[in-house]
Amino acid sequence: MKRPAPKHRPSPRSGEPRTAPRVAPQVAEVTVTEVGARGDGIASFEDAKLFVPLTVPGDRVRVAVKEAANAKGDGLRADLLEILEPGPGRAAPPCSHFGTCGGCTLQHMEDAAYAAWKVGLVQGALARVGLGDTPLEPLSRTPPAARRRARFAALKRGRRVWLGFNERMSHRLTDLAECPVLRPGLFALVEPLRGLLLSVLPDGGGCDVIATDLEGGIDLVLVGPRSLDRAARERLVSFGEEFGVARISWQADERQPDGRGTPEPIAHRRPLAVSFAGLPVTPPPGAFLQASAEGESALVAAVLANIGEPKRVADLFAGLGTFAVPLAQRAAVHAVEGDAPALAALNKAAGALRLTTERRDLFENPLTAKELARFDAVVFDPPRAGAAAQTQALAGSKVPRVVAVSCNPATFARDARTLVDGGYVLSRVYPVDQFLWSAHAEVVGVFSRP
Ligand SMILES: C[S@@+](CC[C@H](N)C(=O)[O-])C[C@H]1O[C@@H](n2cnc3c(N)ncnc32)[C@H](O)[C@@H]1O
Structure with missing residues (x-):
């Protein structure tokens, strides 16, 4: 059966066709x-x-x-x-x-x-900024069936719901019958979700479904263009009970001028957590989490192996504390992050850890060289756009050691060039294949002042 092109296009992707002659x-x-x-x-x-x-x-x-x-x-x-x-x-x-x-x-x-080829992605990006001689560690691999977080798109047409990922170079949806990348528990919800969305979505309507497999169960955020009526809310609650979903939230994008609403929990049946170095943190609905536990372990191991023995560390773009928590077991950590709910979750879990937090927009307002002076190591892990402003400030600082984590080799290489131009030496790079079979690669880079 031919797949429809959705009217509501829930999840634009980087591979969309461009206007080209x-x-x-x-x-x-x-x-x-x-x-x-x-x-x-x-x-x-x-x-x-x-x-x-x-x-x-x-x-x-x-x-x-x-x-x-x-x-x-x-x-x-x-x-x-x-x-x-x-x-x-x-x-x-x-x-x-x-x-x-x-x-x-x-x-x-x-x-x-x-x-x-994955290693070559990282090597190529470094070579383009004149850092092609940097020693590369062996690639860390993530196995199939390991992805713990996915964002599906869904569309209802008549008596049928399509649910899956966008097709290559298209706005059409692949109606998933299998997915060897996802954890089985995530994939098992695909068919039940079709049934739920059949009764919740209007004909021709669509939504995104962000599904995360956490300790305690699956966390779902449904992202749609409008608010839910009472009957739809009740259906979400009974869906959670029937299929053992730990938490279900609805995010109505129309409510916010920027088109991005705040997820509203509709049903919360069981406590949820993700543990960093043994410390359970409860992620707010939709919070960032590394895509697989295996990828996260490789990134954390590379950071810890190269951070040295600092007394005070800044963890920039800290999220829920993936790096801040393990670092706080060996140093005093200042975690800086733009997302208030993520920071609140980290603060609540931190307990006796030597951890302070700060909500700050690091694109607009990066830590200055003066503010950085009190740290003897910095970890930063920005979104795909990289950390241009923060890296400029670091390049003018005296912080002896910087470990950069990135999900985009191109912006990593650009930021690495800035640090090297500021006097840092990039001593090694760890490529991590967290997004199996995709054209994405994760990177950890180790910088120090000679
Ligand atoms: C790639 S995630 C890394 C999070 C965390 N280090 C981890 O490994 O789980 C990037 C983080 O940067 C945050 N972020 C995005 N833009 C930001 C900005 N302008 N200022 C501060 N934080 C930002 C996001 O909320 C997200 O938590």
């Missing part, structure tokens, strides 16, 4: 030589780079050359029509949705080649 479609045969940073194979076509999704190096393929690959006109994009001769690094994708679902980009690549 079109060229007449043209069928060609090309050989793929490498895989680019977004996971597409790259071939050469009429002196231009040709991006062919779902291919690996060595693939001889027939393609339909379609359009400029981006608005700047750097290269061309093609659709894969046929694999004439497979390259040596091809593998059978483990998921039946692979190729249409936008959740995964690289299931068709043999594992060793995939791992090498």
Whole structure:
């Protein structure tokens, strides 16, 4: 059955088609030589780079050359029509949705080649800012069925609800029948959620579902365009009871001028927690959490192994305390974060830890070199945009050691360049593959003043 293009587009993705000049479609045969940073194979076509999704190096393929690959006109994009001769690094994708679902980009690549490509993402980003010689630690891997947090999109049409991830390069939804990335407990809720949303959404309506697998059970936040009526609230409550969901909240985006409302808990049946270094913290609905426990462990281990023996540490973009809590077991920690509910949760849990907190917008108002002077180490872990302003301030500071965590190698490399230009030495980088089969890589970088 053909999947509908939703009217309400709940979760825009980075891979959306851009407005790009079109060229007449043209069928060609090309050989793929490498895989680019977004996971597409790259071939050469009429002196231009040709991006062919779902291919690996060595693939001889027939393609339909379609359009400029981006608005700047750097290269061309093609659709894969046929694999004439497979390259040596091809593998059978483990998921039946692979190729249409936008959740995964690289299931068709043999594992060793995939791992090498992930490391190459980090290496390439560093090389582009002149830091390509930085020693890289081995890649930390996250296994399948480990993702503990997912954001699904849902759409109701007539008597059917589509629920899953956006298709590749499209606003259409993949109606998930399986997902080898998610923890089984998260996937098990997909079908029951379809039943719930059938009765809660209006025809043609959609919402997002943020599902997090926590200690105590599953936490759901439904994000929709309007408020819920009483009958819908009651259905959410009975859904929680029937399927053992620990907490269900509704976030009505229309209430706020910026289109982002605050999640309102509708049913809270069981206590929820995530433990950092053995300390349970209760996340507010929708709070940031590292996507897998395995990824989080790798990031925390890299931070702790490289922080030295500081007396006072600043943890910037601290969230719920993923790094602040384990750090506070060996030093006095000042945790700075923009999200008030996350900080309140951390404060409530911190108890006897040597931990202070501060709510602050670190883009607009980064800690100054003067404020940084009281710390002998800084950890920072910004969102994908990176920490340009905070890194400028750090570059002008005397903090002896900085450990940067990032989910975006490109902004990490930009910020690393700023620190190195400010006199820091980047001694090593840890690549972490927390987002299995995606074109994302996580990074920890260790900086010190000589
Ligand atoms: C990648 S998360 C890291 C959180 C935490 N370190 C962890 O590992 O769980 C980035 C954090 O930055 C916070 N944040 C986003 N923009 C911010 C800003 N302008 N100022 C301060 N914090 C911000 C988010 O709320 C989020 O908690």
